[in-house]
Amino acid sequence: xxxxxxxLVKRYGDLVALDHLSLxxxxxxxxxxxxxxxxxxxxxxxxxxxxxxxxxxxxxxxGKKMTPDAYDLKRxxxxxxxxxxxxxxxxxxxxxDYFCGLYVRDRAERKRLVExxxxxxxxxxxxxxxxxxxxxxxxxxxxxxxxxxxxxxLIILDEPTVAVDPQSRNKIxxxxxxxxxxxxxxxxxxxxxxxxxxxxxxxxxxxKGRIIASGTQEExxxxxTLGEKITVEAFSIEEEQLHQLxxxxxxxSVDHMDNRLVIKSDKGNNNLETVLEFLKSHQIGFGRIYSxxxxxxxxxxxxxxxxxxx
Amino acid sequence: MPVFxxxxxxxxxxxxxxxxYIFIFLGIAIAISxxxxxxKSIGFSQEKAKVAxxxxxxxxLTDGFQKELSKSAVLIKLPDQTEKLxxxxxxxxxxxxxxxxxxxxQSVLSGGSMQMKKTVVPNSVDNAYVDLSVDQYxxxxxxxxxxxxxxxxxxxxxxxxxxxxGSTPVTIKAHEQAKTANSFxxxxxxxxxxxxxxxxxxxxxxxxxxxxxxxxxxxNFCSPLRASSINGQLILANxxxxxxxxxxxxxxxxxxxxxxxGTQNMVYFLINSxxxxxxMTSLSYLIGNLMKNLNAMSAVCNVLTLGPCFISGVFVxxxxxxxxxxxxxxxxPTYWYVQANTRIAKLTQFGWPELSPIIQSMALLLAFGAxxxxxxxxxxxxxxxxxx
Numbered sequence: 001x002x003x004x005x006x007x008l009v010k011r012y013g014d015l016v017a018l019d020h021l022s023l024x025x026x027x028x029x030x031x032x033x034x035x036x037x038x039x040x041x042x043x044x045x046x047x048x049x050x051x052x053x054x055x056x057x058x059x060x061x062x063g064k065k066m067t068p069d070a071y072d073l074k075r076x077x078x079x080x081x082x083x084x085x086x087x088x089x090x091x092x093x094x095x096x097d098y099f100c101g102l103y104v105r106d107r108a109e110r111k112r113l114v115e116x117x118x119x120x121x122x123x124x125x126x127x128x129x130x131x132x133x134x135x136x137x138x139x140x141x142x143x144x145x146x147x148x149x150x151x152x153x154l155i156i157l158d159e160p161t162v163a164v165d166p167q168s169r170n171k172i173x174x175x176x177x178x179x180x181x182x183x184x185x186x187x188x189x190x191x192x193x194x195x196x197x198x199x200x201x202x203x204x205x206x207x208k209g210r211i212i213a214s215g216t217q218e219e220x221x222x223x224x225t226l227g228e229k230i231t232v233e234a235f236s237i238e239e240e241q242l243h244q245l246x247x248x249x250x251x252x253s254v255d256h257m258d259n260r261l262v263i264k265s266d267k268g269n270n271n272l273e274t275v276l277e278f279l280k281s282h283q284i285g286f287g288r289i290y291s292x293x294x295x296x297x298x299x300x301x302x303x304x305x306x307x308x309x310x
Numbered sequence: 311m312p313v314f315x316x317x318x319x320x321x322x323x324x325x326x327x328x329x330x331y332i333f334i335f336l337g338i339a340i341a342i343s344x345x346x347x348x349x350k351s352i353g354f355s356q357e358k359a360k361v362a363x364x365x366x367x368x369x370x371l372t373d374g375f376q377k378e379l380s381k382s383a384v385l386i387k388l389p390d391q392t393e394k395l396x397x398x399x400x401x402x403x404x405x406x407x408x409x410x411x412x413x414x415x416q417s418v419l420s421g422g423s424m425q426m427k428k429t430v431v432p433n434s435v436d437n438a439y440v441d442l443s444v445d446q447y448x449x450x451x452x453x454x455x456x457x458x459x460x461x462x463x464x465x466x467x468x469x470x471x472x473x474x475x476g477s478t479p480v481t482i483k484a485h486e487q488a489k490t491a492n493s494f495x496x497x498x499x500x501x502x503x504x505x506x507x508x509x510x511x512x513x514x515x516x517x518x519x520x521x522x523x524x525x526x527x528x529x530n531f532c533s534p535l536r537a538s539s540i541n542g543q544l545i546l547a548n549x550x551x552x553x554x555x556x557x558x559x560x561x562x563x564x565x566x567x568x569x570x571x572g573t574q575n576m577v578y579f580l581i582n583s584x585x586x587x588x589x590m591t592s593l594s595y596l597i598g599n600l601m602k603n604l605n606a607m608s609a610v611c612n613v614l615t616l617g618p619c620f621i622s623g624v625f626v627x628x629x630x631x632x633x634x635x636x637x638x639x640x641x642x643p644t645y646w647y648v649q650a651n652t653r654i655a656k657l658t659q660f661g662w663p664e665l666s667p668i669i670q671s672m673a674l675l676l677a678f679g680a681x682x683x684x685x686x687x688x689x690x691x692x693x694x695x696x697x698x
């Protein structure tokens with residue numbers, strides 16, 4: 001195991017931020033920590049890194065107990081903080097060089113690593129820019145470069161794509177996959193389920209400091225009763241017709257709102273053809289049709305009764 | 311030493327703000343230097359009053375008197391007309407009009423009245439010398455006439471001439487004064503308090519605020535660099551900055567007034583300013599640990615430098631300041647620094663009695679430095695990253 005966390009408890013007064021959290025992260029995986037804001041993801045990361053005192057539990061990294069003085073362990077960890085942690089007084093290159101210099105003393109080696117990091121996050125043309133001149137997306141990429149320049153075995157990214165444009169977000173996600181392909185174990189926290197779905201091989205869903213579900217994407221989706229979700233642009237449909245739709249086999253729920261008809265199916269049932277036939281036979285006019293499989297948001301919704309972004 | 315190098319880069323980035331204070335200081339120092347030519351009293355010259363002598367009789371004694379008087383006064387010839395004499399006094403052509411009445415010589419020689427009529431400009435110091443010369447001549451003439459009966463007037467004139475020809479050599483022996491009292495050095499070192507405080511707060515506090523940002527601190531904490539090593543490198547960088555600022559300002563002093571570096575007083579000026587640098591570095595370190603926002607740095611710097619400088623006697627000498635103000639000022643290191651400077655400037659002897667109050671002030675500067683560091687450590691412990 002790269003990270004082994006057992007019964008971690010962290011309290012802020014009466015508030016239990018982490019409630020007996022246990023995790024096992026294996027070497028070479030991209031491990032996703034998914035949960036809404038305030039679910040305890042960052043607190044968990046801070047406790048794992050010994051940045052926060054915790055009340056109870058054990059944290060082991062690379063098979064050794066993690067403490068504030070575990071400098072040998074820290075050498076192989078790369079951290080990308082939720083808030084951008086760079087110096088406004090240094091240029092892009094100088095920032096990466098400084099953070100890399102905290103791990104690598106050899107100047108020539110450091111220069112090579114910094115150049116690689118600059119190229120990796122595609123900030124070559126911005127190397128002499130000061131952080132204040134960078135856009136949000138570029139700044140996030142700089143933050144990542146500062147965390148990974150020393151080529152760590154374990155990289156922890158705490159919500160690295162917050163307030164980032166889609167283009168930069170895709171570049172960041174592609175970069176994380178490349179880092180993993182190069183051999184790094186990744187711990188990725190986010191409240192964006194699409195990102196976690198896109199890159200993570202194993203996912204833990206957290207809420208109120210507790211793990212509410214864990215497994216691969218497929219395993220998590222298999223936990224819920226929901227199947228295919230069909231969305232149809234239907235401009236006029238009568239209440240009687242909605243009632244008839246609900247009576248069809250394998251259909252769990254039917255809702256019509258704002259000219260959108262949302263039909264949810266039972267797990268294992270594909271009702272697209274049945275729905276289309278129903279619409280034709282009842283001469284109900286319709287526009288575009290979407291069919292999607294359940295998402296992690298549906299998993300979260302079914303387990304907690306609320307949306308991930310509530 | 312990545313943190314040390316980073317600190318130097320941040321200092322360099324911040325140099326404009328620091329150099330503004332240094333350039334203003336330099337401008338003022340050069341102005342003080344240009345206006346502080348010391349006045350030296352190495353001799354004196356006798357002032358001579360302008361005297362109009364109107365003699366209503368002409369005797370050898372009155373002629374002799376005129377010659378003697380011309381040695382200590384400038385004799386101006388004026389017509390014996392009341393209006394012209396009054397005009398001459400009014401326009402200060404003369405400050406003293408002396409009238410020898412008819413029969414005056416005989417009256418003096420016979421031991422009678424010695425009354426002359428004089429008209430003078432009021433409050434003229436020079437006239438006192440004329441009075442002395444007049445009294446001296448005629449009193450002496452009377453003494454000779456009394457003790458050498460039958461002496462002719464010509465003989466008497468010769469005797470008086472011989473007698474009054476003697477002169478007394480005068481050497482000015484004022485109390486020895488310190489070469490640095492009220493000198494450029496004193497003003498420079500006093501004013502140094504303002505520039506040094508400003509430079510140190512802008513440099514050291516800024517660095518500490520940057521390094522104490524929560525995310526940066528956490529990021530550094532995640533690295534394999536020991537906390538003690540990070541702190542050690544920070545302290546080293548701060549000390550280097552403080553010493554460099556001090557050395558640059560002292561170098562300017564040397565360029566502007568190199569002569570004063572030959573005095574023993576300068577050694578104490580340097581020690582005092584070095585201790586003040588230490589004390590202000592500690593204060594700046596504390597401010598850096600307390601502050602969170604860099605935008606407020608300039609305002610804080612102005613309050614913490616100008617305030618103590620105004621009440622401690624940097625801009626206005628301490629003797630002109632109110633007792634209450636000075637009591638409040640005594641809670642700042644600047645007050646003790648200025649007080650030590652003022653005493654050092656007046657030093658002419660360097661024994662224990664003269665040095666002890668200076669050393670006391672210096673010890674207080676050290677105590678201030680230690681106190682600020684202690685408070686910084688306490689604040690640092692309370693703001694422990696792991697409890698946030």
